[in-house]
Amino acid sequence: MARYSIFSLARNALTGHRDWPKLWRAPEPRPAYEVVIVGGGGHGLATAYYLAKEHGVTDVAVVERGWLAGGNIARNTTIIRSNYLWDESAAIYEHGLKLWEGLSRELNFNVMLRQRGVLNLAHTEHDVRESIRRVNANRLNGVDAEWVDAEGVKAFCPPISISPKVRYPVLGATLQRRGGVARHDAVAWGYARGADARGVDILQHCEVTGIRRVAGRVTGVETSRGFIGAKKVALVAAGHSSMLAEMAGLRLPVESHPLQAMVSEPLKPVLDCVVMSNAVHVYISQSDKGELVLGAGIDAFNSYGQRGGLHVLEDQLAALMQLFPSFSRARLLRSWGGIVDVCPDASPIVSKTPVEGLYINCGWGTGGFKATPSSGWTFAHTIARDEPHPLNAPFALDRFTSGALIDEHGAAAVAH
Amino acid sequence: MMRIECPWCGGRDETEFHYGGEAHIARPPDPDALSDEAWADYLFMRANPKGVHAERWMHAQGCRRWFNLLRHTVSHDIVAVYPMGAPRPEAPETAR
Ligand SMILES: Cc1cc2nc3c(=O)[nH]c(=O)nc-3n(C[C@H](O)[C@H](O)[C@H](O)COP(=O)(O)OP(=O)(O)OC[C@H]3O[C@@H](n4cnc5c(N)ncnc54)[C@H](O)[C@@H]3O)c2cc1C
Numbered sequence A: 001m002a003r004y005s006i007f008s009l010a011r012n013a014l015t016g017h018r019d020w021p022k023l024w025r026a027p028e029p030r031p032a033y034e035v036v037i038v039g040g041g042g043h044g045l046a047t048a049y050y051l052a053k054e055h056g057v058t059d060v061a062v063v064e065r066g067w068l069a070g071g072n073i074a075r076n077t078t079i080i081r082s083n084y085l086w087d088e089s090a091a092i093y094e095h096g097l098k099l100w101e102g103l104s105r106e107l108n109f110n111v112m113l114r115q116r117g118v119l120n121l122a123h124t125e126h127d128v129r130e131s132i133r134r135v136n137a138n139r140l141n142g143v144d145a146e147w148v149d150a151e152g153v154k155a156f157c158p159p160i161s162i163s164p165k166v167r168y169p170v171l172g173a174t175l176q177r178r179g180g181v182a183r184h185d186a187v188a189w190g191y192a193r194g195a196d197a198r199g200v201d202i203l204q205h206c207e208v209t210g211i212r213r214v215a216g217r218v219t220g221v222e223t224s225r226g227f228i229g230a231k232k233v234a235l236v237a238a239g240h241s242s243m244l245a246e247m248a249g250l251r252l253p254v255e256s257h258p259l260q261a262m263v264s265e266p267l268k269p270v271l272d273c274v275v276m277s278n279a280v281h282v283y284i285s286q287s288d289k290g291e292l293v294l295g296a297g298i299d300a301f302n303s304y305g306q307r308g309g310l311h312v313l314e315d316q317l318a319a320l321m322q323l324f325p326s327f328s329r330a331r332l333l334r335s336w337g338g339i340v341d342v343c344p345d346a347s348p349i350v351s352k353t354p355v356e357g358l359y360i361n362c363g364w365g366t367g368g369f370k371a372t373p374s375s376g377w378t379f380a381h382t383i384a385r386d387e388p389h390p391l392n393a394p395f396a397l398d399r400f401t402s403g404a405l406i407d408e409h410g411a412a413a414v415a416h
Numbered sequence B: 001m002m003r004i005e006c007p008w009c010g011g012r013d014e015t016e017f018h019y020g021g022e023a024h025i026a027r028p029p030d031p032d033a034l035s036d037e038a039w040a041d042y043l044f045m046r047a048n049p050k051g052v053h054a055e056r057w058m059h060a061q062g063c064r065r066w067f068n069l070l071r072h073t074v075s076h077d078i079v080a081v082y083p084m085g086a087p088r089p090e091a092p093e094t095a096r
């Protein structure tokens, strides 16, 4: 792998930037691999990278039905934080945040992490109590968290309105200063380049259509480019997880929903933090290009359509107008949707399955971007050792049978 | 936004309705006899098909009555509307 540095930049400038090497190869599928990872989104690519890097497992293919990173990894609003309520969540998301903090160096690829602080607003007395509880829980878990009152919110985020005269006034917020945003494409590309350099085959435009099993053990996957044998198959297909699980005769506690986001025209710098509100339901940050990046809520119904209803966007914009009246004159450039895989307890599944050699990583729903590094890191461990790491052991598929749910709805401001 | 045909009130905007998830999930007749796996299946496991989905809707801002739909989860086309308790109709060939 050609390392990026100030010298490689200078050298390539001399040739007009025409000779940069390709980030990854486009190999033909081999007849069989030790591990086939289904899904070339952020989590699948991170899994491949850590399998190779941490466990020396390089006989690996990542099989992607579309193009690399065309799913949710390229459609999300890139909010990163680790201030979840429960111990299990705090542990796995904080591990992720720590990996983020070293990721550009680790991958030799600038993922443009900006830890500009995330505010989760509280609008009611109940919100306030829950938020302070969460701050205390976070601190006990070693996650940085502060409670700031309305004046403090205004000081941290000057364009926000803290007028008490609105239906849902800002009463305060939790603040995680280490939270922020990163460049979503760069994360996927960085992991892909790192995995490819270690020998992982990334097979694009290769759709998995079946999972072959013999006597309860996985033997490979049927794909649009033919059968590919595998000792182990790892499903990381986000919105399509139920479809893949079904190919192996498994039912999942997951439902797929549209989730939308939108951006405004580019503006001069006006907002240098991330603001999220569960009660009025909007979240916003400003990208490096100057666009206001706005996230919406899910459409209630099941869908694989990668698009949602206009009324959902309108609700988000109404909420935005209450919080940031001055943004009312910004024009929207575009909106889009992804398909998110939502679990009943709003927590992910990173787990072995009842089928031998089959592993599943899904259910990250509306908030898995922030977990891309730790999702891949723990899943790689689970696949390589055939047993979960303590960080993802609580996120097993059988928690829905044992009842040990990790209920992160609402309590952890779990929208993102 | 979808336009949904309420069996009692006629066609209305989706925003008048409340979504109730997968249809035809029967409450276990003898809950005490259920295994943990059967409970998990009843409470949490869902079909979530990419294709025609049988689902419940309620006309929240109208007659407030529940009914079932067959809807395609990619095109969002509604291919059948039928009462609660009625068996799932055959989806037309074109919708599959
Ligand atoms: C609008 C929006 C905003 C969001 N905002 C945030 C946020 O601010 N913060 C946050 O933490 N998270 C956010 N998320 C959630 C986050 O994007 C997801 O949880 C995460 O990206 C999912 O993991 P992934 O990257 O691997 O998924 P994906 O990129 O969707 O990867 C899954 C891949 O599997 C492939 N696949 C599916 N079926 C098959 C098959 N049969 N064969 C081969 N390949 C297949 C797909 O083509 C896809 O590329 C948001 C999501 C959306 C949609």
Ligand SMILES: [Zn+2]
Binding pocket: B006, B007, B008, B009, B010, B059, B062, B063, B064, B065
């Ligand atoms: Zn009605």
